[in-house]
Structure formats: C-alpha cells, structure tokens
Amino acid sequence: KNEVEQSPQNLTAQEGEFITINCSYSVGISALHWLQQHPGGGIVSLFMLSSGKKKHGRLIATINIQEKHSSLHITASHPRDSAVYICAVRREPGNTGKLIFGQGTTLQVKP
C-alpha cells in the first residue's frame, strides 16, 4: 500500500462543476503539498498546508491532521483546469524537504 493515496485516479467534469480530489496518507508529516502538472511535464506548486485551509482564486485546499486526510476543491471548473493534480507529503521528522508523492489524479474538464 502506498504511503500517499489519492482518489479518484481519473475524473471527468463538465465546465462549471465543483470538483473534489482527495488525498490520504499513512505517515507522520510536517507539511502537505498540492501540485498541478500539465501535459508536457511542468509542475506547479498550488498549496503547502500544515493545518487548516487555504484558498487561492477558485482553488481551496484543506487538511485534517488527525484524520491524515486532505482535499483539493476547484469551484466553477474550467477546461483550463484540466491537468494532473498531485498530493505530496513532507515526512516528519526534520525539514529535509523530501517529498512522498501520490499517484496523481487526472482531471478533464469538458466545455
């Protein structure tokens, strides 16, 4: 079993829909990252969370440390949101920065 599990693996939505991607992890962490990877490989950091909730534009990320679970929400989805969304955790202890990655969720938003 992977230490970081994402669901769903694939997601197709219609433009405008509210989208949720889930991430569960089984190790102690110091932080959790949500990343976005577009076709061609480039990866962009969306959020870094250690507790609570963060919002940036139409994206919202939450984390529940006790339940070892995080969610990424996209409101009013748009075709340009189509990408692979990756959850990655920074394992405790220390601040090595080494990340453990989930397998990614491939999102397609249709117009």
Next chain:
Amino acid sequence: EADIYQTPRYLVIGTGKKITLECSQTMGHDKMYWYQQDPGMELHLIHYSYGVNSTEKGDLSSESTVSRIRTEHFPLTLESARPSHTSQYLCASMGGNTIYFGEGSWLTVV
C-alpha cells in the same frame, strides 16, 4: 515565476552514451532534488542535495550520479545510458515552504 531551468528538454541518445542533464536555479536555494517519472506514474526521488558538496541518493535506486559544486547548479549524469533509463527527469528546488520544479527533461535511449 520559478527560476529553475533544465536542459535539454528532449533528448534521444544511443545505448552506451554518456549524458548529463543540467539543472540550474537562480533563487539561492540550498535544497535541490532530482525526480524520475515514467508516463502516468508517480514521481520518485533519485537524488537530493542540501547544499554545496552535499548529495544523497533518494528512495528509488538509480544508476545516475549527481554533483553540487555550486549552489545554483545540480547536474545529473548517466555514464552509460540504457533503454531502461528512458523516462522523464524533473529537477526541483525548495525555498521556505515552496517547491519549484523545472520543466523536465525527457530522455529516450534507443
């Protein structure tokens, strides 16, 4: 806008050739990483560095080697490429709590 650059972006080489993938960042970050990613699969850490003259192997065994002679430069070398090395290689650096990725280098060994 992230200031981390990888070259080449795409490379096709023959078996047995030596290749070096370049990675440079202008943000002054001490922590740098090389990840390997096969299509549709998750990223795996193959090398990391916490600063000049500091390099460690990652969780995924790799026949590649790295060096860190300057803070801004973290090249990855394959002494003798094989078809099993065909993959995407992503360089990253971390500053504060944010991780920055390069665009990736797609390597095909024929």
